[in-house]
Amino acid sequence: MRILHTADWHIGKKLHGYDLIDDQRHIVDQIIEIARTEKVTAIVIAGDLYDRSVPAVEAVKLLNEKIAEINLTHKLPLLAISGNHDSPIRLETGKQWFTGTQFHLATSIADSLQPVTISDTQFFLLPYFEPIEARLFFDEPITTIAQGMLRVIDEMKRQFDQTKKQILVTHFFAAGSSQTDSEIKIQVGGLDSVPLDAFEPFDRVLLGHLHSKHALKHPQIKYSGSPLKYSLSEWQDEKGVYVIDTVADTCDFTPLKPKRDIYSIEASFAELTDPAFYTTLDRSAFWHFSLTDRAVIPNMMNQLRKIYPTILAVERINGREQEQKERLTLKDNDPQTLIQQFFREMTGDQLMDTQQRWIDQGLSEVLTTEKRVDQ
Missing domain, CATH: 3.60.21.10 (Metallo-dependent phosphatases)
Known part of the structure; x- marks a missing residue:
């Protein structure tokens, strides 16, 4: 049989x-x-x-x-x-x-x-x-x-x-x-x-x-x-x-041949967002990217997902020194600056006045609560 x-x-x-x-x-x-x-x-x-x-x-x-x-x-x-x-x-x-x-x-x-x-x-x-x-x-x-x-x-x-x-x-x-x-x-x-x-x-x-x-x-x-x-x-x-x-x-x-395969490639952000490069790829597949860039890339994931809808992970292969410097810098900043920096890196935009007021209000409430606890 x-x-x-x-x-x-x-x-x-x-x-x-x-x-x-x-x-x-x-x-x-x-x-x-x-x-x-x-x-x-x-x-x-x-x-x-x-x-x-x-x-x-x-x-x-x-x-x-x-x-x-x-x-x-x-x-x-x-x-x-x-x-x-x-x-x-x-x-x-x-x-x-x-x-x-x-x-x-x-x-x-x-x-x-x-x-x-x-x-x-x-x-x-x-x-x-x-x-x-x-x-x-x-x-x-x-x-x-x-x-x-x-x-x-x-x-x-x-x-x-x-x-x-x-x-x-x-x-x-x-x-x-x-x-x-x-x-x-x-x-x-x-x-x-x-x-x-x-x-x-x-x-x-x-x-x-x-x-x-x-x-x-x-x-x-x-x-x-x-x-x-x-x-x-x-x-x-x-x-x-x-x-x-x-x-x-x-x-x-x-x-067996899957409907959507998994691929992993090493490339720069500029390459991944270049039509001459990505039109040669199966963008409906699942992707893992190893980025060669060292610099901070504002709104990186949102930009990549517009081209590659199903990204599994993105990692930097040369970014450890840069990331360490960024972490050291972050330690020296106040909460307001950290929030503004994070928002700018994630979206590429500045906080709107309304958003800034919400953050100011939230931070004020946190500080007030902490003072009460300390007393």
């Missing part, structure tokens, strides 16, 4: 405050098209379908729409698990009816112990869990996820059909892998890491949780990575999905 492996959709996530719903719809449509083109037998989503336990209405609508398109319109079996960002209780609503259309959704340890058999393969769907869940389920002194994982896998092995292949779908930090900024740092002292040798009983392990396909280099254990770049640290990553053939024993990566 042929399997499409994806994970970490994080439907509803924002990037530096920018809404990504349309970007996510665009990328899931690509995933569906790849599944149809590659004639896969099933699609696996290895956790974090949503970005938060209580997703926004728009996020719920989008996920429902795409799940229905995959499973009902195109009749593709779908195997999914809850991740650390999902609420198992909310996600599992209605799952009693899902299996009738071969939508297999696992949200608990108990779910994982009943394999889903499709063609020549048994799938074991193990959602993210905390140690306390394993401790209560098995009524044993389990204190780490690694201990819980080993105990769960021992139970899974009892269900192995030796005439078939076994694939584990789960959502954890496998020991030896690396992270990017868009995954919340939830491990404490290695609490959530799972040793790779725990996965040895399985023919393949399809992972979610880390957002880069390079997070772990192992022939049989794979992170698909997230389908979109969810942090600036991922701007050079190639996003995509894996297509696995269980008969040929192959695992091929297929890239």
